[in-house]
Amino acid sequence: MPAPPQVISQYRCFDGTVGFYSHQSSACSSEMKFAVYQPPQAKAEPVPVLYFLSGLTCTEENFITKAGTQQFAAKHGVMLVAPDTSPRNTGIPGEDEDWDFGTGAGFYVDATQEPWSQHYRMYSYITEELPVLIAEHFPVKRDRQGIFGHSMGGHGALVCALRNRDRYLSVSAFAPIVAPMRCAWGQKAFNNYLGANQEQWRAYDASELILRADWQRPILIDQGTADNFLENQLKPQLFEQACTQVGQPLTLRMQSGYDHSYYFIATFMEDHIRHHAEALWA
Amino acid sequence: MPAPPQVISQYRCFDGTVGFYSHQSSACSSEMKFAVYQPPQAKAEPVPVLYFLSGLTCTEENFITKAGTQQFAAKHGVMLVAPDTSPRNTGIPGEDEDWDFGTGAGFYVDATQEPWSQHYRMYSYITEELPVLIAEHFPVKRDRQGIFGHSMGGHGALVCALRNRDRYLSVSAFAPIVAPMRCAWGQKAFNNYLGANQEQWRAYDASELILRADWQRPILIDQGTADNFLENQLKPQLFEQACTQVGQPLTLRMQSGYDHSYYFIATFMEDHIRHHAEALWA
Numbered sequence: 001m002p003a004p005p006q007v008i009s010q011y012r013c014f015d016g017t018v019g020f021y022s023h024q025s026s027a028c029s030s031e032m033k034f035a036v037y038q039p040p041q042a043k044a045e046p047v048p049v050l051y052f053l054s055g056l057t058c059t060e061e062n063f064i065t066k067a068g069t070q071q072f073a074a075k076h077g078v079m080l081v082a083p084d085t086s087p088r089n090t091g092i093p094g095e096d097e098d099w100d101f102g103t104g105a106g107f108y109v110d111a112t113q114e115p116w117s118q119h120y121r122m123y124s125y126i127t128e129e130l131p132v133l134i135a136e137h138f139p140v141k142r143d144r145q146g147i148f149g150h151s152m153g154g155h156g157a158l159v160c161a162l163r164n165r166d167r168y169l170s171v172s173a174f175a176p177i178v179a180p181m182r183c184a185w186g187q188k189a190f191n192n193y194l195g196a197n198q199e200q201w202r203a204y205d206a207s208e209l210i211l212r213a214d215w216q217r218p219i220l221i222d223q224g225t226a227d228n229f230l231e232n233q234l235k236p237q238l239f240e241q242a243c244t245q246v247g248q249p250l251t252l253r254m255q256s257g258y259d260h261s262y263y264f265i266a267t268f269m270e271d272h273i274r275h276h277a278e279a280l281w282a
Numbered sequence: 283m284p285a286p287p288q289v290i291s292q293y294r295c296f297d298g299t300v301g302f303y304s305h306q307s308s309a310c311s312s313e314m315k316f317a318v319y320q321p322p323q324a325k326a327e328p329v330p331v332l333y334f335l336s337g338l339t340c341t342e343e344n345f346i347t348k349a350g351t352q353q354f355a356a357k358h359g360v361m362l363v364a365p366d367t368s369p370r371n372t373g374i375p376g377e378d379e380d381w382d383f384g385t386g387a388g389f390y391v392d393a394t395q396e397p398w399s400q401h402y403r404m405y406s407y408i409t410e411e412l413p414v415l416i417a418e419h420f421p422v423k424r425d426r427q428g429i430f431g432h433s434m435g436g437h438g439a440l441v442c443a444l445r446n447r448d449r450y451l452s453v454s455a456f457a458p459i460v461a462p463m464r465c466a467w468g469q470k471a472f473n474n475y476l477g478a479n480q481e482q483w484r485a486y487d488a489s490e491l492i493l494r495a496d497w498q499r500p501i502l503i504d505q506g507t508a509d510n511f512l513e514n515q516l517k518p519q520l521f522e523q524a525c526t527q528v529g530q531p532l533t534l535r536m537q538s539g540y541d542h543s544y545y546f547i548a549t550f551m552e553d554h555i556r557h558h559a560e561a562l563w564a
Binding site: 011012014018066068224257258264 | 293539
C-alpha cells in the first residue's frame, strides 16, 4: 500500500474541498504533485473519479484555478484529479531547456530512451500508480473512472482511455493533439522519449489506436477555430477520419472564434462534465 | 474625449469576449491596465456594467482568470470591468517594498500625501475616469452601473458606492475590509496615503460612510469563517453594527469553512451576479 500523499494545502470550494498533494512516485522515481477536488457527495459515499490531464507548461494548478470545473463536479458528484504534466527537478541534463519537451511536457508516455527513461514514465503513473493512490486515500468508486484533458493532455487522455478500455468508462478532450506522429510537438517528444523507431510511437497516437481500440462509447472533442495550433499541431480531422473508418462515434465540435486558452476550456466545461457524469453514474 | 485604450489581448469566452487593455490615465498620471468581459448581449445593444475591484497583490488578471464570473455575466447580460489595484512603475521610491502598500495596494483612495499623491489616485480613477473611458469605447448603459470587490477591493467597492449613490445601483463584497480605520492594513495605508489626521480617513471607511450614506438598497456580503484575516483585518461585524444602527438592509452571510481565496469567491459568485443583475436590469 502506497504511503499517503502529503497535503500541501486545502481550500473549501463549492461545498467540497480542493487539495494539493505531493508524494514519492515509484513510476517516476521522483516527487510528484497533483490536485484533487472532492465534491460534497464524497463526504457521504464513494463517488466516480475523473482525471484531467493538462497541456504543455502546465502544473497541477492550472486546471483547478482556471477551468471553473468544481461547480459542475459538485453538481454531478464527481471527484476531479489533476496531476502535474511531468516529473520535475530530476537532475536530467537539459530537462528545463525547452518549453515543449522535458519539464512540463511529459507527453504521458513511458520513456524508453536514456536519460528520460529513469523518470519520465507518465503513462504508467497516470494509468496505474495514481489511480491506486487515489483509491487508497480518497473516497472513490475505483471502477468508475473517466479521463479528459487539454492539448498535450487531450492526447494523453485519449491514449490512456483507448489503451485501457476496461479502466476508463468515458473520455473527452479540449483541443487535443490527436495525431502526435504527424505533428512537430509529437515527433520531437517521441523521438527523444521513445527513440527513432516509429513503430514504437503507435502505442501513443490516438489516431492509430482508435483503429483497433474497439472503444465504441461516445467521444466528445471541442476545438476552437481560432486556435493558433489547430493547423500545424492539433489536426482533429485526422482523428475524425480514423473514427469514421472504424465506425467510432465521435462528436467533434468546431467552436467558432475560440482559441487555445482556458477561456475556451471554461466555456465548454459544463458539457464535458455532463458527458462524463452520464457514463460514470450510469 | 479620452484616447481609446490599447488592446493587449482578446479571447472568446462564453460567446462573449475577454479583453485586456492599457491606457494613459490622467487621474493616476501613469499607464493603467484593466480587463473587460463583454457578454454576448453587448453585440446587439448596450448592457449594464459591473466593476470588480480586486484585493491586495492582485492585478487586472486575477478576477478574470480565477473567479468564474464570465458564465454568469453572459447569462445575465452584464459587462464586467476589472481594473488593476494600483498604478505601477511610477518611480516613487519604495513603491515595491511592501506587499500591503504601494504597488498592488492602492486602497482605492486619492492620496493627499507626497510622494503618493502624484500617482495614487485610485478613487478618482475608479469612480470618474474609468467609467468615462468605458462608456466611450464599450457598449454600456452608462446609467446602469454596479460595483463589487474582494478584501481591499470589497472596501473599495463599498466606499465607491456609498459615496456615489447616484452613480451605482448595486454593491456587494467578498470578505471586505469594512472598517479600515480600525485594522492594521487600513491604518498603514491611510497614514501613508492620507496623513495622520484621522478625520480625513472617514471618507474612505465604509462603516463610517454607511452612517450617513442613505444607501437603502440591499447590500450583500459573503465572508468565510476560516478566513485568516477575518478577526484582525476584516471585522464584518463592525459594518453590520453600523448598518443596524441606521436601518440599512444588509445580507451578511458567514460561510462555514471558507477562506480568503478565489475558491471561496468562485463558490458564491453566481449569487453576487444575480444580486447585481436584479438591480441593473430593473
